[in-house]
Amino acid sequence: MSLSLTLAKKSTLNAINDPKNKVIALSGAWGTGKTHLWKSIAAEVKIDYIDITAFGVISTEDLKSRIIQSHLNGKLRGSGTVAQEFTHFFSGIAKKLTGSDIIKTTLLGLPLITRKKLVLIDDIERKHKNYDTDEFLGFINEFSEKYETKFLLILNSDKIADSATWQQLREKVIDFEITLSTSADEAFKIVCPELSSDYLRYVKETAIKLDISNIRILRKIISTITNLLEGHFDLAPEISRLFIPYTVLMIAAHYRGVGNGITLEYIEKFSPGNSKEFTQQEMEWNKSLAMVDFRRDQFFPLISEHLKSGVSNQDEIAAFLLPHKKNIERNRRATKTSEFIKDCLWHPHLPDAYFKNYYNAMEDHIYEVDPQDITTIFNILKDENEHHLADVILQKWITFANADTNIFKRLSNGDPSAIHPLINQLKLNILKPAEAKPTLLTALDVYNYIDGGPHQNIILASTKDDYAYLISTLKRDTLKDFISTYIRHFQTNSPTSIFISNRMFETYTYLSSTNPRIARMISREFAARKLEQKTRAG
Structure with missing residues (x-):
């Protein structure tokens, strides 16, 4: 019978304690917890026992010697009369015989040890x-x-070489056999009874999903991840779920511990966008990769390096985790601000220190709050007679803003009437930069947020050659944003937007012969939006 660990424990114990069973077999695949099962029930066995390993045993004489040695080492529970008689017997012959004669004669006394015992x-x-x-x-x-x-x-x-002979064992010698089939959940509880960290929860979740029930493989997985995450055991669940699942798969594959046989070599070469035809086996492996949301990020090569060399590059691991940690912390602070505003507006009772505690928690990060929310907080604090704190928070935000070279991006959204006048005043400073004359790219960028001023003058003075040169200097992501900006202006009816879109149309016509690749990109984006490029009337 094939049983789960829980049922197998009960069945094995009952079989041992049943006097009708002389030979009991506990079988199962490698790493399913057979030895663990025995250790968990040993104290409940009603008869004395001797336990040995057959690893490397070369003969029956060798096997018998191991049983005797186990007894003499005190592994036989208790000190019954038979055991005492054997010890007396062995002491007597040792005085009269030497060498191999001692061994042979001693083996004759083995039945005195094993009679009515469990071996x-x-x-x-x-x-x-x-x-x-x-x-x-x-x-x-x-x-x-x-x-x-x-x-x-x-x-x-699964490791028995002489299957025919062992089939005879089952038929002629074994009275009762239990085949252990441990579930992934049971196996993980053996290896890790307590989930002390969030990352361990994701290890368990992934192991169950991949049906990894081999205890030795699970120990290797946990040990490897523990080494990789040294000093980072407090990872937030939002971070753990990004890379722990595919890390579990890579480690299990390295140790050949995944049921479908996926290998680390296959994972390392796998490309999600590959259009090749996959074999039936590869399609099964791809299912495992999909289960763990496999991705090739900066952590992926660090896992491979550790599995192959045993080296953990802690500096690179920390560099990979840092931005994720900062992003999580930033999101939590955003949630804190949202909850603070809701509490202030709707909570019927707030403690006296509530407002001060919020500021203490957010003081170094107050600039993360958007202009409209900081204005809302300022007004709330004024209504709550927290005038000084309101002024401190606003001035702190403005101090950060004055040091921000991209402040216009912070001022791009929101109704100006809902933003504090001192923050609105910052817009004027943007149009009077102390640095060098702005470029066409900077002017177009700023003009997306603020109309008028020197940036508009640069736009109106630029020619198609200026635009063509600018486009030739742009990288992939910047070029994509630039074309999107062009399309937005094409759909806007302000005089300056019409001027920009007409100048860009001239540039597009020019690029059709000088740089057809970029011209095709522009055509593609217009077609995707069902727009037709043309000169617009101002």
Whole structure:
């Protein structure tokens, strides 16, 4: 019968305590927790036991010696009369015999130890290849029948080389067999009983999703991730869920621990946009990649490097995590401000220190609050007779704003009437920069937010050659934004927007012969919006 860990524990214990069962087998795949199961029920076994491993055992004599050695090392529970008799027997012959004679004579006393006892033999599939399986089965049969020895045989069913002989074992020797089939959830609870960190919750969630139930593989996964995240165990769940799932898959694949056999080499070469035809096996592997939302970010090569070399580049790991941490903190502060405003407007009872506590928490980050919200907070504090605090918060925001070279972007949205006059006044300063004369790109950028002033003069004085040169200097993302700006002006009816769109249409016509690739990009974007480029009447 194939059982979960919980049911297998109960079944194995009942089988051992049942006097009718002389030979019991506990089988299952590698890493399913067979040894763990035994240790968890050992205290409840009603008879004395000896436990040994068959790893490397080369003969029946070697096996018997291990049983005796285990007894002499105190692994036999209790100190019953039979055990005392054997110890007396062994002490007596040791005085009369030497060398191999001692060993052979000592082995004759083995039945005194094992009679009516349980002998647990683990790792049977790892016996030496020269130790004949039939000879091993003969030993089990002899001692179980003649000396009332009960055996619990633990073996990995997927590692047995001589399957035909072991089938005979099942048919002729074994009285009761339990096949352990541990679930991923059960296995993870064995390896990690307590989820002390958020990242461990995502490790468990992914292991269950990928059906990783091998205890040894799970230990390697947790150990590897712990090494990678040294000093970062307090990661927010929003960060952990980004990379922990695919990290679990990569580690499991490296140790050949995923059921469908996906390899680390395949993951490293995988490209989400690849149009190749995949084999049936590769399609199964791709499902695993989809399960973990696989991505090639900066953390991906750090995992590969660690798995192959054992080296954890903590500086690069910290550099990868830092912007994510800052983004999470920024989002939490935004939520704090939103909740603060709601509380101030609608909460019937607020503690006296509530307003001051908000400022203390936000003092160094007050500029993250947008102009309209900072105005709302200012007005709220005035209504609450917190005049000094209102002035402090507003002046703090303005101090940050004066040091911001891109302040116009902060002033682009919102109704000016809903923004404090001192903040609105900052717009005038933008039009009088102390730096060098603004470029056409800067003028177009600023004009998206503020009309009039020297930036408009630059726009009106620019020719198609100026636009063509500007376009030739732009990189991918900047070019994309620039074309989007052109389209916005094309859809706006202000005199300056009409001038800009007409100048750009001249430039587009010029580029059709000098730089057809960019001209096609512009045509593509207009077509996507179902717009037709043309000269517009001013």
